[in-house]
Amino acid sequence: MTTPVIEVDALSKQYAIGTGGSATLGRVARELAWLPYRKLRGHPIPPIIKKRQTFWPLRDISFSVGQGEVVGIIGSNGAGKSTLLKILSRIISPTLGSATIRGRVSSLIEVGTGFNANMTGRENIFLNASLHGLTRSQITTRLDEIVEFSGVEKFIDTPVKHYSSGMYSRLAFSVAAHLDPDLLFVDEVLAVGDIAFQQKCLNRFSEMVGGSRTVLFVSHNLSAVSNICSKVLWLDQGQVRYFGSTEAGIAEYYKAMIPATVQSLDTRHERIGTGDLRFSSISFYDGNMQRCERLKSGQDVIIGLRYQARPEKLEPIRDLSISVVFKNDKGQRLFGTPSEVLPTTLPTRIHSEGEYLIRIPQLPLLPGIYDLDLGCIINRSTTDKLISAKRLIVTESDFFGTGRLPPNQQGDILVKFSNEWR
Template sequence: MSDIAIRAQGLGKQFTIGGPQERYKTLRDTLADMALAPARRVRSALRGEHRPKTHNESFWALRDVSFEVRRGEVVGIVGRNGAGKSTLLKVLSRITEPSEGYAELRGRVGTLLEVGTGFHPELTGGENIFLNGTILGMKRSEIERKFDEIVEFAEVERFIDTPVKHYSSGMYLRLAFSVAAHLDPEILIVDEVLAVGDAQFQRKCLGKMEDVANAGRTVLFVSHNMAAVRTLCSQTILLRQGQVAAIGPTDQVITQYLASSADDLSAQIALPRSGEGAPGTATTLSFATLAGQPQAEFRLGEPWQMTLEFELFKPLEQVVAALGLVTVDSTPVITYWSQPSDLRAGRYRVTFQCKLPLGPSELQFAVGLSTYGRPFYYVPGLGHVSVSEIAEGEQPANPSRGGLLMNSDVYTIEPAE
């Protein structure tokens, strides 16, 4: 039997963009449009009106992607947002068909691409275990056998009979991951599920994936958390603009990835749109001096500001915008939060001031939007800001990957007994 678990050969995925963009609509709006559409067509024909032509544009999210993964290997996939990582996993998981090329996966596949896919908010945690397990390919007898283990891992025993619409985002995440992780797949495909869990649960997830790997199973792991990729993965694939830029030992590939990120500074970036059905999306993230001068390079000790723009497609209550700062090798620095606000549909802007005494660092950002504590938008690994040089009057600091420079005004130095 071959020791190759995954083989991709010349994979490509083409999408079409362009045409009129529609705002978020409710089911009632959609039904009303369907009912009125025939009358609109007749009226347009009588008036001699014609539908405007749309100019669609095609682009390749993946192009000529080829690689092999051996049985029992844990392989990381890294790259900037929009590099094609999630598209690749969806093709491998048979969620979407490739436009060209082919992929072979030999063995039972477990996927965790979007946390809680298949969960129904009105069903209890226990009922969703059976529903989600069935969607993932588990038999009822298998779910019953592993039910207690799934609940214990997720740490939701007290709330297992509560509808998941009342769960916090952390509880929701833990239960969703637990169901997928206990599928006992021969191949486990994971996409950035560790980003929104707390530190303790992240360690549990890493431990579970290590257990899967140590059992001789294959893991394909996408993450912006370079520390997690280093811990888990022996080999890593770097994607850039939908193509394979590098394949090799994890440390070497991550070094190449971080070096390429450091060359790309921009004072404003367009953010990825949220998925279909989301109530809102972030749109842009920009950086500037306190005087409003756009830039992405700042001196040590210099305060600066970050502006996040987002759009809500419908009114939402208790909306919170969050912006997390991390170093380019995934060391957390700080997270800024806005106060919960009840907002109407429309465009909004929130500005955070960074007055931290940062050491020399290369920073990236995670953007999140939530309502009542439940995230509806989260994207890590965004942007790139550089803090460097020495401001006037400052003492030189040792170069580092980030961190704070803190001086205490009150201290004593005395002999130790």
């Protein structure tokens, strides 16, 4: 094997958090003023500079990447993905261990770094590209291409403060797309501008990925990772959990996120309610009542909530509401299925054990990770309420028959739509 272009050896990073490690003159003066009193009374004298609180966002990371490999870095928030990328880009230095990079790096942690609002589009192209290490002549040869790609030819000599935010980010991305480095580190900056431009960016990115260029791609978007990357690096709490082929890696990742098909809820203690009706497990079925491990975007789905109840305490049933609320990975509520909005009549009696089914045709969720809240209110009292009872993984599907789905930046909800020209 040829020499790897990225070699990371036992890399660890320690961060200081809070205001420890430094003081203010005010504090120094205050402590000095108290000093005689404390001495006199024999009170302990606190240190002027408090000890730093630290944590390790990365611990003992080792891996190497060969030339031309495209590696997706995945992991939940706070797993250390961005810290790793910053260390590899030399923005911050490691506390222990080493990272060796061979070749010219362009690190796109954001696009348009250094853009100055008072400078014209053209000046900003030169400024931004020079910060990425390009020389004047290299920029001059790319200038026409950059301007053309951005689609802001008309305004190229206007200060960028007069640009719309779309134009601004298109120009910024255009520079990023023409840096032509040996190694490219990207931190989820691909989607900018309108849809047409996003498509242009993705195409351009796929072009950039081809050939001998080595790419590290940090992303939450697992479908983009599986499309583009040949390998994945899965970081979990600052450590490498998996490094290898994309397919196996993403499968592992999903597996860790979704512990079992049927998940018992009996062990969950952080719940509220009288317990007269409690959810004991949750499972998913497809349209034909076959259990399914994973749900696909837009598939028919039936959610089965098994429960245990004390009918004697519930009857007679005057009102009843069972709801499931879908939340995205940012905790925002997307939609709910409260039973009372449906015309179905109330059950006259409730069995001591049973299953409540909710049918959702064409699951309106894009690929991603979702959490479900469960709640049951009978006769105006909450019998059971579970926040984030279940984690749900939705995977990609060919919902529109075009092999494409709306990008996550436009929201998490998937709706069936059509269009026409007139």
